[in-house]
Amino acid sequence: MSPEKMVYMANQIATFFKSQRGSDQAERIAAHLKDFWEPRMREQLIAHVETGGAGLDATVIEAARRL
Amino acid sequence: MNVHAGTPHADLIDGRKVADARHDDRDMGTPPKTGKPVTLTIDGFEVTVPEGTSVMRASMEAGIQIPRLCATDMVDAFGSCRLCMVEIEGRRGTPASCTTPVAPGMVVHTQTGKVQKLRKGVMELYISDHPLDCLTCSANGDCELQTQAGAVGLRDVRYTAPQAPVLANHFSARDTSGEANPLYKAKDSSNPYFTYDPAKCIVCSRCVRACEEVQGTFALTIEGRGFDSRVSPGAAFDDFLSSDCVSCGACVQACPTATLQEKSVIEKGTPTRSVVTTCAYCGVGCSFKAELNGDELVRMVPYKDGKANRGHSCVKGRFAYGYASHKDRILSPMIRDRIDEPWREVSWKEALTFAANRMRGIQEAYGPKSIGVITSSRCTNEETFLVQKLARAVFGNNNTDTCARVCHSPTGYGLGQTFGTSAGTQDFDSVEKTDVVIVIGANPTDGHPVFGSRLKKRLRQGAKLIVIDPRRIDLVRSAHVEASHHLALRPGTNVAVVTALAHVIVTERLYDEAFIRDRCNWDEFQDYAEFVAEERHSPETTQFLTGVPAEELRAAARLFATGGNGAIYYGLGVTEHSQGSTTVMAIANLAMLTGNIGREGVGVNPLRGQNNVQGSCDMGSFPHELPGYRHVKLPEVRAIFEKAWGVTIDPEPGLRIPNMLDAAVDGTFRGLYCQGEDILQSDPDTKHVAAGLAAMDCVIVHDLFLNETANYAHVFLPGSSFLEKDGTFTNAERRINRVRKVMAPKNGYADWEITQMLANAMGAEWSYEHPSEIMAEIAATTPSFANVTYELLEQKGSVQWPCNDANPDGTPLMHVEGFVRGKGRFILTEYVATDEKTGPRFPLLLTTGRILSQYNVGAQTRRTDNVIWHDADRLEVHPHDAEQRGIKEGDWVKLASRSGETTLKAKITDRVSPGVVYTTFHHPDTQANVITTDYSDWATNCPEYKVTAVQVSPSNGPTDWQEDYAAQATRSRRILPAAE
Ligand code: SF4
Numbered sequence A: 001m002s003p004e005k006m007v008y009m010a011n012q013i014a015t016f017f018k019s020q021r022g023s024d025q026a027e028r029i030a031a032h033l034k035d036f037w038e039p040r041m042r043e044q045l046i047a048h049v050e051t052g053g054a055g056l057d058a059t060v061i062e063a064a065r066r067l
Numbered sequence B: 001m002n003v004h005a006g007t008p009h010a011d012l013i014d015g016r017k018v019a020d021a022r023h024d025d026r027d028m029g030t031p032p033k034t035g036k037p038v039t040l041t042i043d044g045f046e047v048t049v050p051e052g053t054s055v056m057r058a059s060m061e062a063g064i065q066i067p068r069l070c071a072t073d074m075v076d077a078f079g080s081c082r083l084c085m086v087e088i089e090g091r092r093g094t095p096a097s098c099t100t101p102v103a104p105g106m107v108v109h110t111q112t113g114k115v116q117k118l119r120k121g122v123m124e125l126y127i128s129d130h131p132l133d134c135l136t137c138s139a140n141g142d143c144e145l146q147t148q149a150g151a152v153g154l155r156d157v158r159y160t161a162p163q164a165p166v167l168a169n170h171f172s173a174r175d176t177s178g179e180a181n182p183l184y185k186a187k188d189s190s191n192p193y194f195t196y197d198p199a200k201c202i203v204c205s206r207c208v209r210a211c212e213e214v215q216g217t218f219a220l221t222i223e224g225r226g227f228d229s230r231v232s233p234g235a236a237f238d239d240f241l242s243s244d245c246v247s248c249g250a251c252v253q254a255c256p257t258a259t260l261q262e263k264s265v266i267e268k269g270t271p272t273r274s275v276v277t278t279c280a281y282c283g284v285g286c287s288f289k290a291e292l293n294g295d296e297l298v299r300m301v302p303y304k305d306g307k308a309n310r311g312h313s314c315v316k317g318r319f320a321y322g323y324a325s326h327k328d329r330i331l332s333p334m335i336r337d338r339i340d341e342p343w344r345e346v347s348w349k350e351a352l353t354f355a356a357n358r359m360r361g362i363q364e365a366y367g368p369k370s371i372g373v374i375t376s377s378r379c380t381n382e383e384t385f386l387v388q389k390l391a392r393a394v395f396g397n398n399n400t401d402t403c404a405r406v407c408h409s410p411t412g413y414g415l416g417q418t419f420g421t422s423a424g425t426q427d428f429d430s431v432e433k434t435d436v437v438i439v440i441g442a443n444p445t446d447g448h449p450v451f452g453s454r455l456k457k458r459l460r461q462g463a464k465l466i467v468i469d470p471r472r473i474d475l476v477r478s479a480h481v482e483a484s485h486h487l488a489l490r491p492g493t494n495v496a497v498v499t500a501l502a503h504v505i506v507t508e509r510l511y512d513e514a515f516i517r518d519r520c521n522w523d524e525f526q527d528y529a530e531f532v533a534e535e536r537h538s539p540e541t542t543q544f545l546t547g548v549p550a551e552e553l554r555a556a557a558r559l560f561a562t563g564g565n566g567a568i569y570y571g572l573g574v575t576e577h578s579q580g581s582t583t584v585m586a587i588a589n590l591a592m593l594t595g596n597i598g599r600e601g602v603g604v605n606p607l608r609g610q611n612n613v614q615g616s617c618d619m620g621s622f623p624h625e626l627p628g629y630r631h632v633k634l635p636e637v638r639a640i641f642e643k644a645w646g647v648t649i650d651p652e653p654g655l656r657i658p659n660m661l662d663a664a665v666d667g668t669f670r671g672l673y674c675q676g677e678d679i680l681q682s683d684p685d686t687k688h689v690a691a692g693l694a695a696m697d698c699v700i701v702h703d704l705f706l707n708e709t710a711n712y713a714h715v716f717l718p719g720s721s722f723l724e725k726d727g728t729f730t731n732a733e734r735r736i737n738r739v740r741k742v743m744a745p746k747n748g749y750a751d752w753e754i755t756q757m758l759a760n761a762m763g764a765e766w767s768y769e770h771p772s773e774i775m776a777e778i779a780a781t782t783p784s785f786a787n788v789t790y791e792l793l794e795q796k797g798s799v800q801w802p803c804n805d806a807n808p809d810g811t812p813l814m815h816v817e818g819f820v821r822g823k824g825r826f827i828l829t830e831y832v833a834t835d836e837k838t839g840p841r842f843p844l845l846l847t848t849g850r851i852l853s854q855y856n857v858g859a860q861t862r863r864t865d866n867v868i869w870h871d872a873d874r875l876e877v878h879p880h881d882a883e884q885r886g887i888k889e890g891d892w893v894k895l896a897s898r899s900g901e902t903t904l905k906a907k908i909t910d911r912v913s914p915g916v917v918y919t920t921f922h923h924p925d926t927q928a929n930v931i932t933t934d935y936s937d938w939a940t941n942c943p944e945y946k947v948t949a950v951q952v953s954p955s956n957g958p959t960d961w962q963e964d965y966a967a968q969a970t971r972s973r974r975i976l977p978a979a980e
């Protein structure tokens, strides 16, 4: 998948969970990614975070570290 | 004898086998009632029926048939023909039994000398104005006039219609001197499926009442008075085709004579046998009797005992089955090495070996996760179950997805999160108890017509309607139906509108506190209430982005919260957005907030697009879920299937359709088995889909036709139609209906057999001999199906899941005692504007939908006479936008978005608001999905079909892309003659 599309999709998920109450947003994003993203997609996300995570919401970066 | 009568009819006849009762679809004369029991005596027999039942129906229950012409149990009695008169002790005269309700202790005589004589007289009058061509009439043997003439013992007709000086009959075109008969009207054959022959009409008005009461279209009237009166479609100059008639067939069904008659019966003769089965078009899941002569299908007649349709149908299920024998249907397997080669017809063995070798070869080279499947929402539960099993047990991965990805995947996520299960909460009967209905992002009269008719009936009885839709759908205003509020929102602002409704209900304290305290988590509710109460969610604030006037929205919210039983019905206008899942949650919140869950007349009801969307989701088609919506990560769930299948199941979710295509472009996903779907036409951003498919090494298309996806396929496995196999479909009410084999598969095998052969060619050792064995496996592994068997379905006709020890008869209403997940969960629904925004280059918003006569990508309906109503997709443009662009009705226009462009013809209409354009996607040459973008729902990747920023401009004809595509499609469909 193109990096732009992946970043976009991950940020969309973050936007939802950030709108919810509580302080465990990164945890919930990570859980959503584990539940719905195939390992290849998660690996791509992790690799992107490792190379700086350009464009990613800070909470996604935090979530990716929990994957 | 004492017969205890009530509903359902199947239960009421002592000692009779239930299976027989299932096929008992006698016309009982008048509709059933549900009052207190009343006992009366008819011809010496005591009979007990519900209060309100007519004497005619009570008599039928007792096995005594009273002659009748104008009464039929489809519609309320009218009392015009007087053939059904009886004598009642203690009452004067000879009352009509169809309009006389029963009373306790009533003593009725149906066959006295007096009534017999009167009936003969009535019959004589009818017959004197009827062409007595019975032997050559298409209804010979199936005509109630004929039957009743026999029943009253008519032996001669004393009246003859005058021939001169004034001819006074309706059936002679000319009198004896050759003068034209002014009373005669020629046969109207304008409708492609039935004819209207006024010469045979007895003016019983059954058709008119069926059109009004059952269908709710009000297309027919009785024109003229007394002897001059005739049935007329629309205005004087109209024929059936030009009238408002939507060709549902209810009038044809109601007509006692050959006046309204199916053309197929005229052509093929009256059918001699019938099989009860289920429509394969939309998610209403209507039951039909397929009526045949030998193995030739003569007609499809809606089945009265069908619990979803209660004897009604729409034009698709009733008439549009011709695709199953269309010349385009492919009946032999075909293969090719490369997609630029022509197809080669081969044996099943060669095709399956070729496919199996390629798929295994890909896995050897690129790993077990490099191939996958797409299951079909048009195929049966059993077939879908096998296709996902193929991925999980034979491919060894979870790469299975289904076309529900592009329609109702957000329903699964949203209702799962809030209520704990992914399904509509009600049965369709529930609408009869509804007081206020919200229809949001759905167009039931076109998309789910039989439900649409049932809804309209309830609205005519006084229920109120709120429509939330950018377009003025028919329900907003049509014959005898008018919405109280139409919130014509800007596409993409559903979450803002539904949250604003909640704002009004919370801030005006109209919510159902007792329900919330009892059934939901109170702390979560308080968070939610605080959130929606914020001023930024008020209608006064949101109106600037939604376009919905604040006062209108407030009034709608008050009506829904205070108007009695409130039900919400929604469709793809909710789900196909980047906030699709959020809107589903917002809808669920609204239902909980107002206490509208867990009883009749209320609930949250997704209207499913295709016939078996519900079933395909239930059967584990999604890449993260095993059958019964259980996540693959759960070891206890995997263990059930591992034990049953003797394999290890991958605990990681697989790829969803858009992810498969992305991975294909990346080179890590290279083989696909696609059953009964046409992703090239139905999925967004056609160019991206084409690139993904073109990058694969093995695409196996299993379908009736060489569809658009097959242009990129290496293997074509011919499929069987719904008439040619056994199985089950699950409709939008979770109702599991039987699909029965009506004829042998023209392609040689039912689809479940073909999947089994492919699995076995890849080394599996499956040995199912009948779909009932697959259902047994589903029941053994899936708790919500635990008690479902084919025997049970034979017995009950259908059941709604969950059907298990806790609910042995199935579950018409969900969440009655408590939510499936325990406490209902309120979730905050923050509106997030889509990034698909209008701007100077693309100033208009395109939204898409469907129309009544066509279905999905049109592969079936385009191959029937339904094209008479819709031969091409058209772009609806508001007059203001059209004028600005110099576009006139019928002009070719170019429709361009950031993704691509296409051309189609314009239709100027104020059904759409200024700034919004609308089209359907039924025709491949339009390629509406060249335009749609790959934005998708945040949770499920369901594509954002309902919002695309576009520009519209005049054009001369098809774009280069359309022409190239058409040429490529033609090249790709070449088939070499079979080798000797
Ligand atoms: S086919 Fe249906 S819509 Fe048309 S006239 Fe008959 S009942 Fe009315």
Ligand code: SF4
Pocket (backbone or CB within 6 Å): B200, B201, B202, B203, B204, B205, B206, B207, B208, B231, B251, B254, B255, B256, B257, B259, B260
């Ligand atoms: S068309 Fe048929 S149903 Fe209608 S009034 Fe004539 S006979 Fe009766």
Ligand code: SF4
Pocket (backbone or CB within 6 Å): B279, B280, B281, B282, B283, B284, B285, B286, B309, B313, B314, B315, B316, B317, B318, B448, B449, B450, B451
């Ligand atoms: S298409 Fe839908 S409404 Fe029409 S007959 Fe079939 S199931 Fe019923």
Ligand code: FES
Pocket (backbone or CB within 6 Å): B067, B068, B069, B070, B071, B078, B079, B080, B081, B082, B083, B084, B085, B096, B097, B098, B099
């Ligand atoms: S059937 Fe009762 S009046 Fe016609």
